[in-house]
Amino acid sequence: MSSINIRYLFIYLSWHWNSDRSQVGNLVGVYGHITVLSIPHGSVAPADPITYNNAKRPTLSVTKTFLWNEAEVPQICGDQHDFWVIINLCPSWFYTNLSPPSSSKVQHAFHLRRPAKENEYRTESDSLGEVKVPNDRYYGAQTHRSVVNFPIGGTCERMPYPLITAFGTLKKAAAMVNKEYGLDSKIADTIVKAAEEVISGKLYNEGHFPLVVWQTGSGTHTNMNTNEVISNRAIEMLGGKLGSKTPVHPNDHVNMSQSSNDTFPTAMHIAVALEINKSLLPNLNELYKALDDKSKEFKNIIKSGRTHVQDATPLTLGQEFSGYTKQVELGIQRIKDTLPRLYRLAIGGTAVGTGLNTKKGFAEKCAKKISDLTDLPFVSAPNKFEALAAHDALVEVSGALNVVAVSIMKIANDIRYLASGPRCGLNELILPKNEPGSSIMPGKINPTQCEAITMVAAQVMGNNVAVTIAGSNGQFELNVFKPVIVSNVLRSIRLLADSSKSFTERLVVGIKPNKKRLKKYIDESLMLVTALSPHIGYDKSAEISEKALEDDTTLKKAALKLGYVSEEDFDKWVRPEDMLGPN
Structure with missing residues (x-):
């Protein structure tokens, strides 16, 4: 039976608590409880351990209550398991002219690997x-070495799955081409088999690709991570x-004719x-x-337009x-327009773009x-x-994604504002009721799909700023902001893809x-007066509109009262259905 000493966990918590809140204080004691989710050693850990625990689905759950200080450090015992540790804390603080934080409790989740026994290590x-x-x-x-040297962000900052696959x-592809250029066929074929396990995602999900985005800006560590994993898997095969x-050597065979700078x-x-x-x-x-279907469905529904969030001339809801519809169509086209440049691959450039240590034709064959x-x-x-x-x-x-x-x-x-209400807003649109909207106001329904996708839009805009800065930081023969570029672009793609699907299907x-x-809004719209302007002039039309607003009456009554138009002419000229396009 082995034990996990979690002293370092609380040292981390002290730093994390202070740095998060910019406090100039020290965590001197912790009282709380710890929940241990025991997961079979080598198994895939849950992506969200807190939800996993709340759903009461752990393999094993142990709760300990403790007071931590230098004299008492709890031990978590286990043998063939890794652990997700969920900690609920009530911190005690030492302050220097500072008030305690507003919240005295915090919940954290950490992944602790069971320490390997001496005979469970190998020397690399x-x-x-x-x-x-x-x-x-x-x-x-x-x-x-990268795991040790770059403990930045934790598992949520792992290099993106699509990049590893x-x-x-x-x-x-490189192994197949290198085979044509003389790489031993047995080695090449085994590299191909091991690479297929990377492509399938199996090796990523099993934890063989632990590196985070925040590493060397060339991505060398991830290239070598891939080389080492494929090499050792091939050796095992x-x-x-x-x-x-x-x-099978990670550099000589898996990375043959390649550099991190082009891979x-x-x-x-x-x-x-x-x-x-x-x-x-x-x-x-x-x-x-x-959206196109809705445009066609609503083609005969006349409504009041709005400019400057004020009443304007009519149009149809369609x-x-x-x-x-056109905005989305153009957004799709903008993304497609970027693909020809995206389909150009750097492989074959090796270290600085000259192609040193490759064979002629390698780049083209690999592509x-x-x-x-x-x-x-x-x-x-x-x-x-x-x-x-x-x-x-x-x-x-990224720029095209930003436009989307x-x-x-x-x-x-627009959609959520048009659906605002139901009694005190515009209430022109009725949205699907997906879930209750309030924990205190019964019967409230909120436009949550709109809220989710607009948050996504804000995040994508932020990602684009990071990509723009990173893209501008290529020095001489190499850009060394590669991981932050690709991680942000991939995140934007995933967020837009998922949110647009949800927005479509659920709203x-x-x-x-x-x-x-x-109909009520169009009947009461003062901007229908625009139809009179060609007949009686702008100034008289404006006077009619102002009179109607002042007297809280209709345009027709105001026009007749001012004597600027007959009832017959008003009915002939002010027809919303005739105001939907050129005369």
Whole structure:
């Protein structure tokens, strides 16, 4: 039976609490309870341990109550398990001219791996020497060093899944091409098999790719993580010893004819292109179709327009929705317009773009293999110096995503404002009732899909700022902000894809017009007076509108009272159905 000493956990908590709140104080004591979720060693841990615990689905749950200080450090015992530790804290503080934080309780979740026993480690080495790596992990020394040197952000900041699977595609393609250039067929074929496990996501989900975004800006650590995992998995397949680097070497074989400087940007392009094509564009197309259907459904419903959030001349609800439809259509086109540059791959440029240590034709053959594996028209970048030193193609993609976010912000805000009410708002649209809206106000329903997707839009706009700054920071022959670029672009794609699908299915398709309210507004609109302007002039028309507003009466009554128009002419000229287009 082994034990996990969690002293370091509370040291971390002290730092985390203070840094989060910018307090100049020290956590001197903690009283609370700890819930331990025991997960079979090597199994995939839950993505959200707190929800996992609340759902009462842990393999094992143990609760301990404790008072922590230097004299008493609790031990969590376990053997064949990792742990998710959920801690509810009531901190005691020492303050210097500071008031306690407003909240005296906090909940944290941490993933603790059971310490491996001495015989559960293996020795791996790199150019800096030897390190010990857990036997149940395929990664090697360089990955381990990155884990130790960059403990930034925790598991939620792991390198994105699509990037790692894209690396698998790249390594598979490179092995196939290197086989053509003389790489031992047995080694090449085994690399291909191991790479396929990376492509499937199996090895990512099992924890063999632990590195975070915040590492070297070239992404070298993740390239080596991939090389080490594929190398050791291939060695295992061939009956060899993990960590021996034989018969499959991570650099000499898996990384043959490659550099991190060309593999990482290649994987960036593969990942982004795949995510755009398989999730974002299909979901945006569904949103476009749903809005287009509503535009056609509402084509004969006349309503009052609004400019400057004030009453304006009439249009149809269908015309209003056609504007939303066109915004999404153009957004889709803008994204598609970025793809030709995205399909250009850096592979073959190696360290600085010259192609040193590759064979002639390697770049083109590798791009062709990747194209065949993904069914996307990837090609070799015509200028590898640009492909390594700049990532304008991804900045362009992010810009297109930003425009989509801007469009979505406008569309979703319009819809929720048009649906405001039901008694004290515009109430022109009736939205689907998805869930109760208030914990205190019975019967309240909120436009939650609009709120969610507008938050997504705000996040995408923020991501674009980060990508823009990162894209501008290529120095000489290499941009060293690659991980932050690709992680933000991939996050924007995922958020837009998921939110647009949810927005379409749970809101847009269920929108209904409130015809009674729409008719009331158009009947009372003062801006119908615009139809009189060609007949009696702007000034008299304005006077009629002002008179109607002042007397709280209709345009017709005001016009007749002022004597500027006959009843017959008013009825002939002021017809909302005749005001929907050019005369």
